[in-house]
Amino acid sequence: MWGCKVVDHANPFMIQHADHHLEIPEQGNGDPALFVQSLDAGLFDYLRPCDSVTGCCHLFRAKTLEKSGGFDIRLSPSQYDDLEHDFRLLKDGGYAVYQGHLQVLHRKRSGLASHTSPQSEGNALGNKFKLQAIHTNEELMELQLAGRKRLLDDIRAKSAHLGLMLDISGAFDKRAHGFYFPGQNSTGARLPGGTMHHDDETRDFLSKLPELKKGEKYRFKCYPGISCFNECCSDLNMVLTPYDLLRMRKNLGLSSTEVIKSFVDTFTAGESNFPALRLRMTDTPKKSCPFVRDSGCSIYPDRPGACRMYPLGRAAKIDKDGNVEEQFFVLHEDHCKGFDEAAEWNSLNWMEDQGFDDYIRFNDKYMHLISRWNETGRKLPEKLMGIVALALFQVDDFQQFIKDMRLFERVEVSEERQKAIMEDEEETLAFALDWVELLLLGQGGALKPRM
Numbered sequence: 001m002w003g004c005k006v007v008d009h010a011n012p013f014m015i016q017h018a019d020h021h022l023e024i025p026e027q028g029n030g031d032p033a034l035f036v037q038s039l040d041a042g043l044f045d046y047l048r049p050c051d052s053v054t055g056c057c058h059l060f061r062a063k064t065l066e067k068s069g070g071f072d073i074r075l076s077p078s079q080y081d082d083l084e085h086d087f088r089l090l091k092d093g094g095y096a097v098y099q100g101h102l103q104v105l106h107r108k109r110s111g112l113a114s115h116t117s118p119q120s121e122g123n124a125l126g127n128k129f130k131l132q133a134i135h136t137n138e139e140l141m142e143l144q145l146a147g148r149k150r151l152l153d154d155i156r157a158k159s160a161h162l163g164l165m166l167d168i169s170g171a172f173d174k175r176a177h178g179f180y181f182p183g184q185n186s187t188g189a190r191l192p193g194g195t196m197h198h199d200d201e202t203r204d205f206l207s208k209l210p211e212l213k214k215g216e217k218y219r220f221k222c223y224p225g226i227s228c229f230n231e232c233c234s235d236l237n238m239v240l241t242p243y244d245l246l247r248m249r250k251n252l253g254l255s256s257t258e259v260i261k262s263f264v265d266t267f268t269a270g271e272s273n274f275p276a277l278r279l280r281m282t283d284t285p286k287k288s289c290p291f292v293r294d295s296g297c298s299i300y301p302d303r304p305g306a307c308r309m310y311p312l313g314r315a316a317k318i319d320k321d322g323n324v325e326e327q328f329f330v331l332h333e334d335h336c337k338g339f340d341e342a343a344e345w346n347s348l349n350w351m352e353d354q355g356f357d358d359y360i361r362f363n364d365k366y367m368h369l370i371s372r373w374n375e376t377g378r379k380l381p382e383k384l385m386g387i388v389a390l391a392l393f394q395v396d397d398f399q400q401f402i403k404d405m406r407l408f409e410r411v412e413v414s415e416e417r418q419k420a421i422m423e424d425e426e427e428t429l430a431f432a433l434d435w436v437e438l439l440l441l442g443q444g445g446a447l448k449p450r451m
């Protein structure tokens with residue numbers, strides 16, 4: 001009997017089911033984890049024997065089906081009857097084979113999206129209890145041991161075929177560990193990228209500041225020689241956006257991994273659980289920024305948006321049609337003598353002078369993504385953190401990931417854009433933001449899956 005990979009029809013990057021292997025909980029009261037509910041990054045494209053495959057795509061030889069009998073009517077409306085049938089097949093000495101190179105789009109959602117009504121949840125729960133009563137633990141344990149042996153035999157046979165000698169003893173005791181961002185919250189004195197979304201946690205912080213109306217002027221000038229020069233470049237709690245990191249990297253001529261290791265602390269952002277980065281201050285009494293020198297900022301043309309925008313703060317709200325509503329605020333800090341100078345600015349000519357256009361393009365997209373995710377009220381699952389961090393903060397590595405995973409075969413991207421994405425890291429980041437939106441939120445964003 002054969003089965004295949006099952007993916008969410010609304011988000012084909014989200015794999016729902018692959019092959020199932022019996023795992024009897026030690027205490028006897030565990031919940032069967034049938035859903036993969038994770039990014040389909042190509043890791044499930046294998047073929048191997050297993051204890052069960054999902055019934056939305058079962059292929060039987062007629063004789064095998066007749067021998068093991070039909071589906072149990074007691075598990076009606078249909079739920080867990082496929083699994084129960086596979087248990088009987090195992091008892092009869094048969095087994096399923098998973099064909100991960102084939103996939104079906106599954107109309108039924110999984111994860112939180114599957115919670116459609118109390119009735120359907122009640123049905124699923126009821127059938128689960130029935131399933132647990134049909135086969136005894138002893139019987140299932142026997143099947144589990146047989147399944148493990150079958151898997152080991154399969155690995156050994158494949159290894160022998162490849163001429164490999166693999167040490168697979170203890171293979172089933174190992175647990176994979178994902179990319180982990182230690183949890184921490186942040187409220188920054190400088191707004192991430194100079195911009196924050198209206199819905200974000202700094203809304204309260206912004207609401208305490210006087211709003212700078214359109215065209216309204218303020219006085220400010222910053223220059224080497226001013227008495228407070230460099231005073232503002234220490235002891236900062238500065239969150240970096242993906243575009244901040246990209247520009248810093250380019251200036252430093254380093255890979256994203258090197259920059260993250262040397263200059264950045266990682267954390268997870270509030271309730272969203274999104275991976276986030278904070279510029280690491282030096283371990284000196286002043287806790288200076290690692291880039292400040294006597295002559296000023298050593299990465300000045302590519303300094304983060306928050307530094308570029310200071311003393312302005314910008315809050316942006318993007319509606320469903322993509323229209324941006326902006327509000328500006330002046331962050332007046334006592335130590336800053338720039339406000340005593342005669343030069344006058346308004347929000348528009350300040351942003352133009354500071355070269356903020358590219359930062360707006362990327363940071364608004366980023367804030368929009370986080371805002372859409374926050375609206376779901378969900379926490380980013382730990383197993384997706386690594387891939388989101390890779391796409392947003394390691395675009396040099398993400399280019400390789402695009403190639404390895406043949407992502408362009410699975411999303412609608414013109415050939416011209418594909419070329420740009422692989423040659424220009426700013427285009428890679430723009431694509432990464434679209435792709436993460438599709439991955440996490442399904443269709444409705446800028447990118448469409450190829451059907």
Ligand code: SF4
Pocket residue numbers: 232233234236289290291292293296297298299300303304307
């Ligand atoms: S990046 Fe440059 S401008 Fe920003 S805090 Fe550091 S030295 Fe100052």
Ligand code: SF4
Pocket residue numbers: 221222223226228229230231232233310335336337338339
């Ligand atoms: S404190 Fe103000 S004026 Fe002084 S260096 Fe910083 S931004 Fe410029």
